[in-house]
Amino acid sequence: QLQLVESGGGLVQPGGSLSVSCVASRNTVHLYSIGWFRQAPGKEREGISCISSNGGRITYADSVKGRFTVSRDNAVNTAYLRLNDLRPEDTATYYCAASWTYCPGINDYQYWGQGIQVTVAS
Numbered sequence: 001q002l003q004l005v006e007s008g009g010g011l012v013q014p015g016g017s018l019s020v021s022c023v024a025s026r027n028t029v030h031l032y033s034i035g036w037f038r039q040a041p042g043k044e045r046e047g048i049s050c051i052s053s054n055g056g057r058i059t060y061a062d063s064v065k066g067r068f069t070v071s072r073d074n075a076v077n078t079a080y081l082r083l084n085d086l087r088p089e090d091t092a093t094y095y096c097a098a099s100w101t102y103c104p105g106i107n108d109y110q111y112w113g114q115g116i117q118v119t120v121a122s
Helices: none
Strands: 004-008 011-014 018-024 033-039 046-052 059-062 068-073 078-083 092-099 117-118
Touching: 004 092, 004 117, 011 078, 018 092, 018 117, 033 068, 059 068, 078 092
Parallel strands: 011 117
Antiparallel strands: 004 018, 018 078, 033 046, 033 092, 046 059, 068 078, 092 117
């Protein structure tokens, strides 16, 4: 079964940047989309971005648009999330997810990473 393993994240001051990587256990070229989600303590999981199979279509939630960037490199089975200009309200656990269809609803992603903590604090 396909597994997604996330790495990166950590603690950063407001205004700083972090990166999260999502490595799949098998070739990802046929995964139609990779979604990124986050969940803060006591809040529901929020979709923040989605990228198509070849990176040609990318969407961002308004909460992160202009600050976060997603990309993917199917040659190394990896998707990336770059978090720039971080704010305390960005503090959350960040998840990657993969789907055989294009950017479905949160309940329709087939595979999920384990989650990576991002903490933004001075």
